[in-house]
Amino acid sequence: MSPRSSRSTLLVTLWMTGWLAAMVLIAIAAREAGKVLHVFQVMEIRSLLGLLMFLPMIAASGGLAAIRTRHLRRHLGRNALHYVAQFLWFLAITMIPIAEVVAIEFTGPVWVALLAVVVLGEKMTPARIGAVVLGVVGVVIIVRPGIDHIELGQVVALLAAIGFAGSIIIVKSLTRTDGVVTIMFWMLIIQSVLGAIPAAMFWQTPPASVWPWLAVIAFCGTYSHFCMAHALRHADAT
Numbered sequence: 001m002s003p004r005s006s007r008s009t010l011l012v013t014l015w016m017t018g019w020l021a022a023m024v025l026i027a028i029a030a031r032e033a034g035k036v037l038h039v040f041q042v043m044e045i046r047s048l049l050g051l052l053m054f055l056p057m058i059a060a061s062g063g064l065a066a067i068r069t070r071h072l073r074r075h076l077g078r079n080a081l082h083y084v085a086q087f088l089w090f091l092a093i094t095m096i097p098i099a100e101v102v103a104i105e106f107t108g109p110v111w112v113a114l115l116a117v118v119v120l121g122e123k124m125t126p127a128r129i130g131a132v133v134l135g136v137v138g139v140v141i142i143v144r145p146g147i148d149h150i151e152l153g154q155v156v157a158l159l160a161a162i163g164f165a166g167s168i169i170i171v172k173s174l175t176r177t178d179g180v181v182t183i184m185f186w187m188l189i190i191q192s193v194l195g196a197i198p199a200a201m202f203w204q205t206p207p208a209s210v211w212p213w214l215a216v217i218a219f220c221g222t223y224s225h226f227c228m229a230h231a232l233r234h235a236d237a238t
Contacts, residue, residue, distance in 0.1 A: 008234045015231035022224035027102060029216040030093045036210045039090045042217065043083075044199030045206070047192040049218030054188060057226075058181055067185040069178050078170035079190040085163025086191075088156050095153030103139045104157040109238070110136060111165030116237040119169050128238055171229055172237040180229040187225060 033042050058066055069075060092101045110132050116122040174183050206214065 012231050012235040015227045018227035019224050022220035026217055026220045027093060027098045029213040030090050031098060033210050033213040034094045037206060038202035039087060040198040040202050044195040045214050046218045046221045047188050047195060050222035051188040053219055054184060054222055058185060061181040066181045069182050071177060075186040078167055079187055081163055082167040083191050083194050085160045088160035092153050092157035092160060096151055101157045105161050106135055107139055108161045108165045111162050112168050113238045115165055115169045122236045122238055168237055172232045175233045183229050184226055
């Protein structure tokens with residue numbers, strides 16, 4: 001392995017570790033916030049707070065110049081898909097144990113691998129096939145689905161995983177033309193707009209006790225994608 005390749009592997013590992021840590025924290029915070037607020041409201045606050053938290057990063061990257069894009073339609077498609085997947089993921093958190101949701105989410109590499117081959121032209125090597133198979137085995141061991149007893153929450157979590165995989169593929173394609181800050185900015189703006197009406201329909205004033213959980217969701221939800229986008233700049237989506 002060349003020094004450059006070794007450095008890329010290390011960077012990918014570190015960025016994806018950051019993504020994973022953030023996702024675990026989101027799962028815990030979402031379970032607590034979901035006891036009080038509707039999923040749509042949690043998602044809207046996550047986007048709005050996340051945008052405020054991301055403003056320093058935008059300013060440090062050059063302000064308006066950092067958020068220009070020629071691929072707004074692709075950003076719209078990516079975020080519409082991600083919004084639906086995110087809603088299903090938050091919903092699943094309220095339906096089944098967190099461990100099951102996280103385990104099922106890790107079927108994502110299977111769908112990413114398949115989509116990456118078809119959409120991005122990536123190669124499926126024996127090592128990657130082995131990693132995918134081991135991942136599926138791990139998920140089955142944790143979830144232990146029965147032939148005649150599959151919970152609705154498990155189906156919802158699986159659909160979320162497939163949606164996230166599609167979103168990742170589009171992000172990978174966007175990293176070829178747009179910077180990470182650009183991708184993040186349009187994610188927060190578009191999803192804030194998409195979620196405004198659904199959130200308004202179920203809006204209630206959040207009690208003081210839930211705001212720390214909402215802050216965790218907003219911060220980790222924003223910077224988990226920051227980590228993911230950086231990882232996708234250094235390696236194949238698979």
